[in-house]
Amino acid sequence: MNLAATTNENLAHTSNVLIYSSMAVYMLAFFAHTAEWLLGSRSKVARTAAALTASGAASGGGRQAAAGPRVQVRTEGGGTAVLDRPEVVTRSATGSRDVPDGPGAHGGDAQGDLYGRMAVSFTVLAFIVEAGGVLTRALSVQRAPWGNMYEFNITFSTVAVAVYLGLLALRKNVRWIGLPLVTTVLLDLGLAVTVLYTASDQLVPALHSYWLWIHVSTAIFCGACFYVGAVATLLYLFRDGYEAKLAAGGRPGTFATSVLERLPAAASLDKLSYRVNAAVFPLWTFTIIAGAIWAGDAWGHYWEWDPKETWSFITWVAYACYLHARATAGWKGRKAAYLALIAFGCWLFNYYGVNIFVSGKHSYAGV
Amino acid sequence: MSKSTTDAVESARAAESAEAAGSAEAAGSADERDLGAAGSQLSTAPREEALVNLPSLGVIGWIRWFWRQLTSMRIALLLLLLLSLAAIPGSLIPQTSNDLKVQEFRDAHTTLAPLYDKAGLFHVYSSVWFSAIYLLLFISLIGCIVPRTWQFVGQLRGRPPGAPKRLDRLPAYATWRTAARPDEVRAAALEVLGRRRFRSHTAGDAVAAEKGYLRETGNLVFHIALIVMLVAFASGQLFKSEGSKLVVEGDGFANTLTQYDDFSSGNLFDPGDLPPFSFTLNRFVGTYERSGPNRGTPRTYKAAVTYSEGVDGKPRKTTIQVNEPLKIEGSNVYLVNHGFAPVVTVRDGRGRVVFHQAVPLLPIDGNETSSGAIKVLDGYRDAAGKKEQLGFNAFFVPTFAGAGKGQMLSQFPAADNPVLALSAYHGSLGVDSGVPQNVYQLDTSHLTKFKDAKGALLKRRLAPGQTMKLPGGAGSITFDRNLQQWASFQITHQPGSGWALGGALAAIAGLAGSLFIQRRRVWVRATAGPDGRTVVEMAGLGRSESASLPQELGDLAALVHDRAPSAPDDAGTPTPDPQPQVAPAEGAKK
Numbered sequence: 001m002n003l004a005a006t007t008n009e010n011l012a013h014t015s016n017v018l019i020y021s022s023m024a025v026y027m028l029a030f031f032a033h034t035a036e037w038l039l040g041s042r043s044k045v046a047r048t049a050a051a052l053t054a055s056g057a058a059s060g061g062g063r064q065a066a067a068g069p070r071v072q073v074r075t076e077g078g079g080t081a082v083l084d085r086p087e088v089v090t091r092s093a094t095g096s097r098d099v100p101d102g103p104g105a106h107g108g109d110a111q112g113d114l115y116g117r118m119a120v121s122f123t124v125l126a127f128i129v130e131a132g133g134v135l136t137r138a139l140s141v142q143r144a145p146w147g148n149m150y151e152f153n154i155t156f157s158t159v160a161v162a163v164y165l166g167l168l169a170l171r172k173n174v175r176w177i178g179l180p181l182v183t184t185v186l187l188d189l190g191l192a193v194t195v196l197y198t199a200s201d202q203l204v205p206a207l208h209s210y211w212l213w214i215h216v217s218t219a220i221f222c223g224a225c226f227y228v229g230a231v232a233t234l235l236y237l238f239r240d241g242y243e244a245k246l247a248a249g250g251r252p253g254t255f256a257t258s259v260l261e262r263l264p265a266a267a268s269l270d271k272l273s274y275r276v277n278a279a280v281f282p283l284w285t286f287t288i289i290a291g292a293i294w295a296g297d298a299w300g301h302y303w304e305w306d307p308k309e310t311w312s313f314i315t316w317v318a319y320a321c322y323l324h325a326r327a328t329a330g331w332k333g334r335k336a337a338y339l340a341l342i343a344f345g346c347w348l349f350n351y352y353g354v355n356i357f358v359s360g361k362h363s364y365a366g367v
Numbered sequence: 368m369s370k371s372t373t374d375a376v377e378s379a380r381a382a383e384s385a386e387a388a389g390s391a392e393a394a395g396s397a398d399e400r401d402l403g404a405a406g407s408q409l410s411t412a413p414r415e416e417a418l419v420n421l422p423s424l425g426v427i428g429w430i431r432w433f434w435r436q437l438t439s440m441r442i443a444l445l446l447l448l449l450l451s452l453a454a455i456p457g458s459l460i461p462q463t464s465n466d467l468k469v470q471e472f473r474d475a476h477t478t479l480a481p482l483y484d485k486a487g488l489f490h491v492y493s494s495v496w497f498s499a500i501y502l503l504l505f506i507s508l509i510g511c512i513v514p515r516t517w518q519f520v521g522q523l524r525g526r527p528p529g530a531p532k533r534l535d536r537l538p539a540y541a542t543w544r545t546a547a548r549p550d551e552v553r554a555a556a557l558e559v560l561g562r563r564r565f566r567s568h569t570a571g572d573a574v575a576a577e578k579g580y581l582r583e584t585g586n587l588v589f590h591i592a593l594i595v596m597l598v599a600f601a602s603g604q605l606f607k608s609e610g611s612k613l614v615v616e617g618d619g620f621a622n623t624l625t626q627y628d629d630f631s632s633g634n635l636f637d638p639g640d641l642p643p644f645s646f647t648l649n650r651f652v653g654t655y656e657r658s659g660p661n662r663g664t665p666r667t668y669k670a671a672v673t674y675s676e677g678v679d680g681k682p683r684k685t686t687i688q689v690n691e692p693l694k695i696e697g698s699n700v701y702l703v704n705h706g707f708a709p710v711v712t713v714r715d716g717r718g719r720v721v722f723h724q725a726v727p728l729l730p731i732d733g734n735e736t737s738s739g740a741i742k743v744l745d746g747y748r749d750a751a752g753k754k755e756q757l758g759f760n761a762f763f764v765p766t767f768a769g770a771g772k773g774q775m776l777s778q779f780p781a782a783d784n785p786v787l788a789l790s791a792y793h794g795s796l797g798v799d800s801g802v803p804q805n806v807y808q809l810d811t812s813h814l815t816k817f818k819d820a821k822g823a824l825l826k827r828r829l830a831p832g833q834t835m836k837l838p839g840g841a842g843s844i845t846f847d848r849n850l851q852q853w854a855s856f857q858i859t860h861q862p863g864s865g866w867a868l869g870g871a872l873a874a875i876a877g878l879a880g881s882l883f884i885q886r887r888r889v890w891v892r893a894t895a896g897p898d899g900r901t902v903v904e905m906a907g908l909g910r911s912e913s914a915s916l917p918q919e920l921g922d923l924a925a926l927v928h929d930r931a932p933s934a935p936d937d938a939g940t941p942t943p944d945p946q947p948q949v950a951p952a953e954g955a956k957k
């Protein structure tokens with residue numbers, strides 16, 4: 001028994017060392033990403049402007065390339081090109097701008113690209129170290145590592161990075177998220193190790209349940225995805241404003257140009273944020289239902305409007321609003337994007353605000 | 368006209384028509400306009416009507432207008448927004464489900480509280496305005512679902528709409544010329560599409576096909592499931608019953624109304640509905656962290672019980688724990704609280720035992736410092752043989768710090784060094800006055816203090832086995848060695864929770880279908896060209912632009928192309944080919 005206690009303490013100590021180490025490596029990733037942005041800014045830009053002006057009638061070069069199948073110039077009149085495999089010509093929906101995606105944070109600069117790759121490598125390394133930290137923490141407490149805010153935070157950032165790396169592995173064009181992501185992860189971990197740190201310990205009886213695994217793991221995963229969706233939405237709003245200004249003949253500032261030019265087109269960002277948010281919405285629904293089932297077992301009531309329950313519900317309705325908005329004329333685009341941000345704000349408040357400002361049944365494990 | 372100018376003109380035209388459509392009605396239907404019937408009803412979402420179309424008709428017209436507004440997507444969206452806003456105050460203001468906090472709030476905010484009361488802010492989730500919002504939302508939902516279901520059924524019974532005139536305007540388009548005859552091409556297309564499980568048919572010179580109906584089905588299932596859940600919750604509220612019972616180790620409980628300490632039920636509940644069952648608490652076990660920074664934090668709570676279902680079912684043993692209620696006869700028995708019940712023996716002047724019982728005391732802090740009252744109602748006679756009642760204020764600590772070490776507060780929640788402190792009274796307990804009494808409190812208004820030698824209230828701290836003598840031969844009270852514990856249980860019966868769960872699961876499944884499945888249409892047109900070759904055109908249309916649509920169309924086109932390969936282009940059109948063709952022809956592989 002005593003021996004076990006010592007191992008646990010050793011494991012907890014190892015976990016702390018790993019978490020601190022991961023922060024150091026994330027720091028390196030942060031610097032590398034910064035270098036990527038700084039070096040990249042030297043590239044010549046204005047592809048968007050070109051695409052939006054009259055000469056941009058070579059409409060949608062970028063879009064079509066992004067659409068997957070090979071692009072074939074359509075020949076009008078009698079001459080249909082003879083091909084071995086029929087080519088698919090794509091058109092974007094009426095009304096949307098035909099703008100190519102930006103080149104990414106490196107802005108087409110080779111050295112910037114190199115730093116970007118380094119940043120991703122550092123992120124992978126930091127992720128492995130951090131995941132190790134979470135794992136040893138779990139082993140030291142002999143349960144799922146999310147019994148208090150500290151554990152929740154370290155697990156959350158690990159999962160957020162995992163989602164990002166997963167998207168990268170699927171060859172999605174998301175490397176531009178790297179800088180904001182690594183910054184948030186550093187903030188999140190900083191908060192965790194300073195304000196929220198809780199010594200490793202077992203759980204109070206109400207948290208002993210397999211529902212803990214189900215409910216909290218899905219909650220953390222949904223949060224990580226919502227976060228990625230929210231970053232994409234925010235950047236969409238900036239990028240959309242930028243494109244609108246260009247389309248109206250305005251001249252955005254050099255800083256805005258330099259940064260926004262490198263991002264994907266507004267339409268692509270919009271699509272990405274919609275996909276991410278829509279894809280996790282059913283899982284979020286499941287999270288809430290799993291929570292209700294657990295509450296039914298633990299507290300005798302499936303739904304008691306405990307603040308945490310209430311805010312999960314509010315978050316859920318807010319995301320439902322967002323999905324509805326996208327299907328409602330007059331609400332597509334920017335208005336829907338604002339709703340998505342509000343919904344994420346609800347999620348954040350549920351995560352931090354409710355634990356810190358509101359007391360309810362959920363806040364037993366210490367902040 | 369060069370290629371790029373054609374495109375420029377076209378996109379300008381498209382933008383114009385989108386603008387025109389946008390101002391006339393919903394921008395989203397611009398496509399539908401362009402495409403005629405082909406793009407119609409790809410979703411059964413209700414059309415938006417501009418609010419300016421006010422009816423000039425009479426009452427019926429107004430009602431119809433109101434109904435249309437209520438069931439429009441825009442209002443559904445607003446109601447959803449309102450619902451989330453309306454849920455906020457309840458999470459910030461204490462609610463009546465938590466009476467203590469509400470009282471604290473009332474005491475602290477004497478001006479605000481009455482206003483809050485008027486607005487129902489202490490019970491937001493059962494307030495008129497909150498109910499109004501969700502009821503309107505659900506009326507809107509029903510008004511939305513019913514027509515959509517009909518429309519959808521109609522679509523399922525009908526056939527995918529025929530090809531639009533100009534396929535090359537659709538989001539994904541492919542074309543080639545072949546030596547195969549048009550009807551051969553259409554037959555091949557029908558087969559290819561059929562194998563890919565498209566619903567397809569030939570209409571005129573083109574094959575029309577559609578796939579992904581599960582999306583709409585999922586969406587309908589989801590919204591209907593929401594209604595099922597609401598109805599299940601509502602009926603659960605109306606028929607539910609819920610009560611609590613404190614049971615000392617060794618005692619039992621039978622599920623009848625009179626046995627409950629407190630009980631509440633929904634409006635339609637009938638006491639005859641209480642299912643018959645009973646259980647006995649054999650033992651309660653609580654363990655606590657012994658060392659470390661979290662010393663004293665509870666680790667396990669377990670209640671070992673023997674229960675029997677029905678009126679006289681076979682007794683069975685089980686344990687009830689915090690996350691593991693006993694599920695019995697449609698009811699759930701939860702372990703909600705626990706505490707100590709010291710056993711005391713009271714003797715009268717002649718040494719006769721007049722009271723021997725475990726007295727449950729209520730914990731007042733995390734370390735189980737507990738307080739309560741011991742009431743000897745009858746059987747006691749004082750030294751002179753006169754009938755009287757006795758009352759003791761009881762204060763209990765399971766782990767006593769030791770004499771002279773500060774206050775009488777427990778140091779640890781387990782019974783390591785239990786001490787019972789008593790102060791004694793005699794006279795009338797006032798239980799016959801008709802006013803309901805708190806069993807844990809002594810009403811001393813008709814009681815006289817027993818005095819100690821110095822003339823002060825008689826009180827003493829007792830360790831297990833010790834006895835306090837009452838002055839003047841009035842008898843004694845003993846703190847027995849067999850300290851007992853009690854556990855309190857909440858017994859809830861909530862019909863409809865099965866339906867709610869079923870609804871919830873259906874909702875998730877429906878959502879997944881509605882969000883992950885794309886509904887899309889594909890057309891294949893084959894017409895005889897002027898040179899005797901057949902021109903094949905394929906096009907696809909989805910609900911929204913989707914990266915997978917061109918991909919899918921490409922795959923389908925390749926399959927059709929296998930059956931109707933390109934004819935060598937002998938028309939001699941100067942076609943600059945930007946990509947050298949390195950890949951062998953698909954047809955050539957065979």
Ligand code: HEM
Binds near residue numbers: 411413438504882
């Ligand atoms: C009770 C509250 C409601 C919730 C939580 C809710 C939730 C949702 C969700 C999450 C979707 C997304 C599915 C998708 O994008 O395909 C959706 C779609 C939809 N909802 Fe609701 N809904 C509610 C009420 C309503 C009401 C009252 C209406 C009718 C006015 C309605 C009509 C629709 C329609 C037409 C769609 C499909 C939109 C499309 O085809 O893209 N919903 N709903």
